[in-house]
Amino acid sequence: MIQDIAPHIFSNAYAPKRPEATSYALYFDGHMVLASKASATLRFPRFSELNGIEESVYEKAIYLFAIDNDCFYLVHQVPEGQPEFELKDIGLFRTSEPRHLAFAGITGYSLYKWYDNHQFCSHCGAKLVPHEKERMLHCLTCNNTEYPKIMPAVIIAVTNGNKILLSKYANREYTRYALLAGFTEIGESVEETVKREVMEEVGLHVKNLRYYKSQPWSFSDTLLMGFFAEVEGDDSITLDREELALAEWFERENIPVSESDISLTSEMIEYFRNHQE
Structure with missing residues (x-):
């Protein structure tokens, strides 16, 4: 099954930290994901491979999870004109290899949708902010909390x-x-x-x-x-x-x-x- 990625090890412990140059940057736009143009296998950009990204991209990147020693982050903005990468339909995760990156892609997509759909508090309408110690969004105005939908x-x-x-x-x-x-x-x-x-x-x-x-x-x-x-x-x-x-x-x-x-x-x-x- 898609989550069977051994010998790779998936860790979903929430550990917010600044991405490194070698970390993976997952960028989604609707049902599309930024992935390699020419590679025969699935490949996502690492931060060091993205042209023209500003410091704010590193600062606003959201830690998602790790596979082995590689950390994956959600980024909300990528400059146009990435010669090695292009937007592709997420349906590719059903058939692409390597399996551990396909699993990373669809898991990241699920979290992307959750963050995108929970920008504001459903109770009072205030802006939700990430929690520092767990994967949760909370409202500083009314203390409402939101966890990923399963x-x-x-x-x-x-x-x-x-x-x-x-x-x-x-x-x-x-x-x-x-x-x-x-x-x-x-x-x-x-x-x-x-x-x-x-x-x-x-x-x-x-x-x-x-x-x-x-x-x-x-x-x-x-x-x-x-x-x-x-x-x-x-x-x-x-x-x-x-x-x-x-x-x-x-x-x-x-x-x-x-x-x-x-x-x-x-x-x-x-x-x-x-x-x-």
């Missing part, structure tokens, strides 16, 4: 003996087969989310829920929790056509080959394909 959601592999239920989303750019998924609602356990989402999307009851593993999915600011669940009773599908374009049962040997290994969905499908229990 939304819990479930990925559900519904099985029926030798078969697994695969679906395709309705009205989305992603058109490959996927597992059922959904966000946890207020006052709801993740186990209740599993049962509700399966019933809402395909009209099935499930039993014997088994937790698999989790994944931080920064493309949607989500913490995904994967579950296997067995169908209970009738396996006839009643499709929610607002959410899904289709859903169908696949025998283990007929499961479509996944084109990606970055997601929890793909790993769970491959796990079912290769582990007959």
